[in-house]
Amino acid sequence: xxxxxxxxxxxxxxxxxxxxxxxxxxxxxxxxxxxxxxxxxxxxxxxxxxxxxxxxxxxxxxxxxxxxxxxxxxxxxxxxxxxxxxxxxxxxxxxxxxxxxxxxxxxxxxxxxxxxxxxxxxxxxxxxxxxxxxxxxxxxxxxxxxxxxxxxxxxxxxxxxxxxxxxxxxxxxxxxxxxxxxxxxxxxxxxxxxxxxxxxxxxxxxxxxxxxxxxxxxxxxxxxxxxxxxxxxxxxxxxxxxxxxxxxxxxxxxxxxxxxxxxxxxxxxxxxxxxxxxxxxxxxxxxxxxxxxxxxxx
Numbered sequence: 194x195x196x197x198x199x200x201x202x203x204x205x206x207x208x209x210x211x212x213x214x215x216x217x218x219x220x221x222x223x224x225x226x227x228x229x230x231x232x233x234x235x236x237x238x239x240x241x242x243x244x245x246x247x248x249x250x251x252x253x254x255x256x257x258x259x260x261x262x263x264x265x266x267x268x269x270x271x272x273x274x275x276x277x278x279x280x281x282x283x284x285x286x287x288x289x290x291x292x293x294x295x296x297x298x299x300x301x302x303x304x305x306x307x308x309x310x311x312x313x314x315x316x317x318x319x320x321x322x323x324x325x326x327x328x329x330x331x332x333x334x335x336x337x338x339x340x341x342x343x344x345x346x347x348x349x350x351x352x353x354x355x356x357x358x359x360x361x362x363x364x365x366x367x368x369x370x371x372x373x374x375x376x377x378x379x380x381x382x383x384x385x386x387x388x389x390x391x392x393x394x395x396x397x398x399x400x401x402x403x404x405x406x407x408x409x410x411x412x413x414x415x416x417x418x419x420x421x422x423x424x425x426x427x428x429x430x431x432x433x434x435x436x437x438x439x440x441x442x443x444x445x446x447x448x449x450x451x452x453x454x455x456x457x458x459x460x461x462x463x464x465x466x467x468x469x470x471x472x473x474x475x476x477x478x479x480x481x482x483x484x485x486x487x488x489x490x491x
Contacts, residue, residue: 194285196229199240203279224272240280245290248273304441304471311430312337312442318428324390325407329420331379331386332404332412336436338379339363340443340461343436347412349403351387356380365462373460444472 194202204222207213213221231251237243251273255266270291277289307315316334320326336346345363354361354375361375375383383403392398395409402411418436425434440461447457458469 194239196232196237196239199280199285200225200229200276202283203276206279207275220268221272221275224269225276228269228273228276240286243277243286243290245293248277248291304445305432305438306445307430307434307438307442309446311428312439312446314428315425315430315434318424321385324393325420327382327386327390328394328404329424331382331390332417333421333424333439334379334382335361335375336439337443338376339373340440340447341373342366342440342462343414343417345462346436347402347404347414347417350401351403353403354380354383356384363462366464369462371459371462441472444469448472 200222203225204218207218207221228251231254232243232247235247237247248270252266252270255261255269256263261269274289274291277286277291280286281289316330316337319330319333321330332346335341336343339361341363342365345365348364349361353363359375359377359380360372363371363373365371387403391405394407395405397409400409400411404412404417406412406416414436421436421439422434444457444461447460448454454466454469454473457472458466461469463469
């Protein structure tokens, strides 16, 4: 059987036997046809001549010569595995030569970070004149001031903040406790919330949580996320703004202003310094982007 016949049989099998969507079939067949054309250039005329080296070399060729990108290479590998698996099922080849080829590794994406101006706009968005607005302002300010995880923020007990010492006691991953410094503006907002808003939201004082909802029960992660996203849209901050984006922004802004990496690790509650080091890559990337945009020869 020729390579062309093997591709045609695969196309029919995907449609008739596997009932795959037209777009999926088109994507698989496009990748397989390109592989078949490449194989013919290597002197391979039938499926039985395909080896593991052919599969691996083709994927390298896609990346290095065609320049399709790692995600397209990964998709092509998946397509070839489908085709070669079909050939094994049909008895056209004895074993699948793609089984021992490894998928390409994708570089870890850098965390999304808000600019200082975007953070200022976000912090100013909640209305301080309503109980919920003041609560949200206090939560956002505290999260950015301390770099808290959202689970840590909503899990703070009412006595977690020491406004005199300017510290907050946080229970992080693995129930490990840490002490994190709090900025003056965050302290002032939390104290204002506790004095003015919290008694209206929890009149009986029945909840032990620092931040409560309109029913007087502890805030949830999902509720805060929704509230944060709403204020971000109101502030005109583009893109998706999640609680973790605020945490990333806290870390990156501290490093940009000269913070020590070990101190940042302690504040974030990272067990391993390598987790914290991702933010050094963020600051380097931001510096490179600033140079590109503003240097006359960037």
